[in-house]
Amino acid sequence: METMKRTKVVDAFDASLYGTRINVKGWVRTRRGNKHINFIALNDGSTIKNIQVVVDLSKFTEAEMKPITTGACISVIGTLVESQGKGQQAEIQAESIELYGGADPDVYPLQKKGHTLEFLREIAHLRPRTNTFGAVFRIRHHLAYAIHKYFNDRGFFYLNTPLITASDCEGAGAMFQVTTLDLNNVPRTDDGAVDYSADFFGKPTSLTVSGQLEGELGAMSLGAIYTFGPTFRAENSNTPRHLAEFWMVEPEVAFNEIEENMDLAEDFLKYLIRYALDHCQDDLEFLSQMYDSELIERLKFVVENDFVRLPYTEGVKILEESGHKFEYPVYWGADLQSEHERFLVEEHFKKPVILTDYPKEIKAFYMKLNDDGKTVRAMDVLFPRIGEIIGGSQREESYEKLLSRIEELHIPMKDMWWYLDTRRFGTAPHSGFGLGFERLVLFVTGMTNIRDVIPFPRTPKNAEF
Amino acid sequence: METMKRTKVVDAFDASLYGTRINVKGWVRTRRGNKHINFIALNDGSTIKNIQVVVDLSKFTEAEMKPITTGACISVIGTLVESQGKGQQAEIQAESIELYGGADPDVYPLQKKGHTLEFLREIAHLRPRTNTFGAVFRIRHHLAYAIHKYFNDRGFFYLNTPLITASDCEGAGAMFQVTTLDLNNVPRTDDGAVDYSADFFGKPTSLTVSGQLEGELGAMSLGAIYTFGPTFRAENSNTPRHLAEFWMVEPEVAFNEIEENMDLAEDFLKYLIRYALDHCQDDLEFLSQMYDSELIERLKFVVENDFVRLPYTEGVKILEESGHKFEYPVYWGADLQSEHERFLVEEHFKKPVILTDYPKEIKAFYMKLNDDGKTVRAMDVLFPRIGEIIGGSQREESYEKLLSRIEELHIPMKDMWWYLDTRRFGTAPHSGFGLGFERLVLFVTGMTNIRDVIPFPRTPKNAEF
Numbered sequence: 032m033e034t035m036k037r038t039k040v041v042d043a044f045d046a047s048l049y050g051t052r053i054n055v056k057g058w059v060r061t062r063r064g065n066k067h068i069n070f071i072a073l074n075d076g077s078t079i080k081n082i083q084v085v086v087d088l089s090k091f092t093e094a095e096m097k098p099i100t101t102g103a104c105i106s107v108i109g110t111l112v113e114s115q116g117k118g119q120q121a122e123i124q125a126e127s128i129e130l131y132g133g134a135d136p137d138v139y140p141l142q143k144k145g146h147t148l149e150f151l152r153e154i155a156h157l158r159p160r161t162n163t164f165g166a167v168f169r170i171r172h173h174l175a176y177a178i179h180k181y182f183n184d185r186g187f188f189y190l191n192t193p194l195i196t197a198s199d200c201e202g203a204g205a206m207f208q209v210t211t212l213d214l215n216n217v218p219r220t221d222d223g224a225v226d227y228s229a230d231f232f233g234k235p236t237s238l239t240v241s242g243q244l245e246g247e248l249g250a251m252s253l254g255a256i257y258t259f260g261p262t263f264r265a266e267n268s269n270t271p272r273h274l275a276e277f278w279m280v281e282p283e284v285a286f287n288e289i290e291e292n293m294d295l296a297e298d299f300l301k302y303l304i305r306y307a308l309d310h311c312q313d314d315l316e317f318l319s320q321m322y323d324s325e326l327i328e329r330l331k332f333v334v335e336n337d338f339v340r341l342p343y344t345e346g347v348k349i350l351e352e353s354g355h356k357f358e359y360p361v362y363w364g365a366d367l368q369s370e371h372e373r374f375l376v377e378e379h380f381k382k383p384v385i386l387t388d389y390p391k392e393i394k395a396f397y398m399k400l401n402d403d404g405k406t407v408r409a410m411d412v413l414f415p416r417i418g419e420i421i422g423g424s425q426r427e428e429s430y431e432k433l434l435s436r437i438e439e440l441h442i443p444m445k446d447m448w449w450y451l452d453t454r455r456f457g458t459a460p461h462s463g464f465g466l467g468f469e470r471l472v473l474f475v476t477g478m479t480n481i482r483d484v485i486p487f488p489r490t491p492k493n494a495e496f
Numbered sequence: 497m498e499t500m501k502r503t504k505v506v507d508a509f510d511a512s513l514y515g516t517r518i519n520v521k522g523w524v525r526t527r528r529g530n531k532h533i534n535f536i537a538l539n540d541g542s543t544i545k546n547i548q549v550v551v552d553l554s555k556f557t558e559a560e561m562k563p564i565t566t567g568a569c570i571s572v573i574g575t576l577v578e579s580q581g582k583g584q585q586a587e588i589q590a591e592s593i594e595l596y597g598g599a600d601p602d603v604y605p606l607q608k609k610g611h612t613l614e615f616l617r618e619i620a621h622l623r624p625r626t627n628t629f630g631a632v633f634r635i636r637h638h639l640a641y642a643i644h645k646y647f648n649d650r651g652f653f654y655l656n657t658p659l660i661t662a663s664d665c666e667g668a669g670a671m672f673q674v675t676t677l678d679l680n681n682v683p684r685t686d687d688g689a690v691d692y693s694a695d696f697f698g699k700p701t702s703l704t705v706s707g708q709l710e711g712e713l714g715a716m717s718l719g720a721i722y723t724f725g726p727t728f729r730a731e732n733s734n735t736p737r738h739l740a741e742f743w744m745v746e747p748e749v750a751f752n753e754i755e756e757n758m759d760l761a762e763d764f765l766k767y768l769i770r771y772a773l774d775h776c777q778d779d780l781e782f783l784s785q786m787y788d789s790e791l792i793e794r795l796k797f798v799v800e801n802d803f804v805r806l807p808y809t810e811g812v813k814i815l816e817e818s819g820h821k822f823e824y825p826v827y828w829g830a831d832l833q834s835e836h837e838r839f840l841v842e843e844h845f846k847k848p849v850i851l852t853d854y855p856k857e858i859k860a861f862y863m864k865l866n867d868d869g870k871t872v873r874a875m876d877v878l879f880p881r882i883g884e885i886i887g888g889s890q891r892e893e894s895y896e897k898l899l900s901r902i903e904e905l906h907i908p909m910k911d912m913w914w915y916l917d918t919r920r921f922g923t924a925p926h927s928g929f930g931l932g933f934e935r936l937v938l939f940v941t942g943m944t945n946i947r948d949v950i951p952f953p954r955t956p957k958n959a960e961f
Binding site for chain 1: 506522523540541621624630660677682697893918920921922958959960
């Protein structure tokens with residue numbers, strides 16, 4: 032076949048190309064037709080749309096056509112024309128077809144018929160070839176890019192905080208141990224303990240559960256930073272909302288107090304959702320049709336409305352007075368469950384809610400204590416369907432108050448001296464928050480299981496691919 | 497003090513603001529002067545430039561001024577005026593100053609005097625407050641952003657490949673084990689082996705050394721993808737070039753052959769370096785003055801010249817005939833050392849070199865075999881000072897050839913079946929490469945130790961902060 036510059040399918044719907052010869056390459060989604068003419072729906076991953084290839088069978092041999100089945104990869108040269116068929120904007124009248132690789136219909140798992148999301152999880156190595164996962168992962172890309180663009184345009188610096196950490200005090204959950212010791216033959220010290228001096232880092236190390244503490248170091252020097260990277264939880268949670276490995280976004284800003292932190296979180300979320308609406312229209316429409324007819328309406332609603340801002344104490348009061356039967360009891364001091372958060376958002380306010388000023392006992396040690404002595408300047412952003420999508424706070428900037436909180440909680444000073452140094456030397460008010468990236472992708476795609484919005488999910492007993 | 501909107505230092509050099517009252521916040525770099533007037537150099541991390549704060553001592557008490565020492569954090573309100581002083585573009589005539597936090601001169605480690613990079617590594621939690629590391633980490637940010645922008649603008653999708661992997665065949669180096677087993681009491685099976693059924697994932701798992709294999713799955717469905725995330729090597733390499741945890745960029749493109757892969761690598765590197773020249777001028781000038789007077793010239797040279805493209809066989813011939821004494825012997829079949837790579841780039845061609853078609857024995861199993869049966873379509877991009885900055889290849893797309901290579905090398909099929917499926921079902925030519933992000937940052941900043949271009953380096957026996 033002659034060599035031509037390849038045109039991506041996403042670019043082949045450009046009416047200014049009609050009448051020209053182009054070369055498209057991709058995977059066959061379907062082939063149908065009669066004994067005179069065949070129609071191949073070809074997709075190359077650049078868009079959810081397939082380009083239709085029209086094949087006049089009098090110009091091709093049976094041997095040429097036989098391997099062109101669902102899943103096969105081909106290169107097609109032909110003339111791009113406006114399509115006569117319903118719902119097709121453009122089609123290619125095939126002149127020559129080259130087969131790159133077939134896909135034996137007897138064994139290729141992705142045949143025409145619909146598959147359950149459960150089945151597709153078992154073949155996560157092939158599921159990006161489906162419409163659903165093509166759409167989800169393209170949207171995931173656009174959201175990730177929007178995150179970088181948002182922060183870059185506003186003078187934040189991307190800070191790569193470490194994944195391997197010797198600190199076990201981040202407190203956000205159970206951790207995975209990282210080691211080069213031979214588990215068949217763990218070295219021992221004279222008194223029988225594990226001899227970590229023989230380990231790679233000379234001490235026990237784990238995978239981080241948050242980059243925040245290092246992020247604060249960045250904010251207290253570069254002014255405004257954000258992290259965006261993998262974080263880990265070794266919790267045995269087999270739910271549609273939990274992953275052992277997931278991506279987190281953590282901005283941190285010197286001189287921001289809690290109000291500015293809320294402004295940032297609300298503006299940031301609205302920007303990201305608006306970006307998806309603007310850049311992922313075809314994919315969102317597909318997901319809306321297939322899974323969730325209210326999806327696009329829900330996204331627009333979040334973009335167009337102010338978030339409610341409410342102290343925890345008032346939120347608890349609303350829940351107590353609601354008369355609603357909750358599975359978990361609600362009272363001042365309780366850590367709110369997803370059912371409580373969703374009640375406030377979906378039933379009571381019918382808007383995203385930022386809940387603030389939580390009891391200090393249920394929040395992390397580094398949050399700034401309010402003057403009441405019992406609540407801290409925390410803020411959780413609660414979304415419909417998702418519950419908590421962002422958790423953040425103004426940080427305690429007083430060296431003395433932070434130190435006494437660390438001592439109260441018996442957090443080992445070996446893990447804390449460097450963090451305390453930000454308060455010893457040139458401390459200042461500062462604030463930040465964490466956004467679970469997969470929670471955002473769940474919300475924007477309308478998918479309901481977090482395993483379906485990350486390419487290769489890691490969950491208890493599952494580290495395939 | 498009155499509440500005003502804060503102006504970042506980077507925005508305070510805007511002549512259109514002269515004559516207006518502004519509020520800047522930041523950390524004191526130096527304070528000098530006489531008994532009538534003081535000059536505070538203030539920095540907030542937004543730029544390498546300090547803004548000069550002019551303090552008329554008749555308006556402030558001694559008690560107010562005393563804690564304003566190097567490292568202290570203050571908020572200043574005053575009028576922005578054009579500076580009369582040499583080398584200062586703008587200064588603020590202080591009206592009021594609020595102290596956020598002092599920095600006791602007896603213990604604050606970053607006093608005026610210069611510090612060695614070695615010393616600053618020991619206080620990595622504070623070093624971003626220095627000019628050098630402020631510049632390095634701002635440049636790092638801009639390069640990271642440029643990577644996302646380059647790929648996004650060209651229709652690549654960002655694919656988050658997994659960090660925790662059950663596969664140990666990636667072959668790029670020694671791996672860290674990830675486990676939730678209790679090392680004090682490792683569970684055993686009846687025959688005395690480690691009982692991994694009790695581990696979090698039910699089998700041994702490690703930290704990935706490359707996202708490429710999963711990246712190929714992405715390319716063979718979404719068309720063009722890139723990864724950009726942390727990767728790990730558990731090698732006991734205490735050198736200025738190696739980290740145990742580092743960030744890697746790995747694009748992978750369906751239908752690209754080796755020539756297009758080289759075009760992409762060259763265009764990509766030039767784009768990134770040009771982006772840094774355009775967006776990091778102040779920081780590059782500072783680093784150039786302080787560490788490496790040829791830095792900017794070297795960057796421009798790379799942007800402006802075509803890279804040499806040369807088969808490995810010819811490269812070896814040049815080295816053999818050079819008459820140069822190398823520490824490691826050079827012969828056809830040898831894995832080239834940094835000294836060889838740098839000789840070709842710095843001495844012989846005086847240009848970046850892309851070396852291609854390496855002997856198959858020294859390259860990974862997945863590279864496409866050439867018709868000669870003994871070389872593969874590998875490509876390494878060699879840079880001055882750095883040596884290999886990019887390694888890539890066209891991938892073997894033939895199921896049979898790939899399978900026989902996997903069998904030849906006794907790679908376990910349990911790790912390979914899903915990778916082989918891309919060749920079983922709709923295979924196609926495809927290519928990609930890996931860029932070690934810290935190597936790029938080293939090159940662009942002119943720094944010489946890789947520990948100085950990542951905020952919190954992980955190396956043997958070192959996982960601090």
